[in-house]
Amino acid sequence: MSALPPRVSYAGMLARAAMLAGLALAAAPAWSQQTATPESSPTTESRAWSSLSPEQQQLLGRYESAWSTLPAERQQALARGSERWVHMTPEQRSLAQNRFARWRSLPPERRRMLRKRWIEFQRLPPSQQRAVRENFRRFRALPVEERRALRERWQKASPAERRNMLERARAERRPGLRRP
Secondary structure (H helix, E strand, O other): OOOOOHHHHHHHHHHHHHHHHHHHHHHHHHHOOOOOOHHHOOOOOOOOHHHOOHHHHHHOHHHHHHHHHOOHHHHHHHHHHHHHHHOOOHHHHHHHHHHHHHHHHOOHHHHHHHHHHHHHHHHOOHHHHHHHHHHHHHHHHOOHHHHHHHHHHHHHOOHHHHHHHHHHHHHHHOHHHOOO
16 A cells, blocks of 8 residues: 655644544534533532623523523533623624524534534543644634545545544654554
């Protein structure tokens, strides 16, 4: 079996990383209120409506009458989300609204798949998450036509071909492990 040129195997790695990171990043806004991170883990304590800022109360106004009946985790998630929203620029808000609209327009099966991939991404060690994000940035920096060609090649590849692409990409990152 002949080795693919370095750019092709690197492209395979970029395609996979871009796909994972893209899906994770695209799906993140949709369940940013549901997924806890170490620095924003919800507490099990209820949050009093009066503890919200006036801006948060205005934003969450539709929940006011039912606030005390919401689970504590949901209260905390809504409070965190509204706090983030309050501090966003108008441009950031517009982007967030567009991402959420795209998320809502996805079929339920696609959303389930994206949630699963997001969870897989979150379980990666931080160094691997950084690598995926960096590869995604590299992928996004490629010309549109090259990205399209890489996506197409990845999608048409069999599972065995995809594994080979990934192995070659990993070997290229570690000079001592290059395959013939």
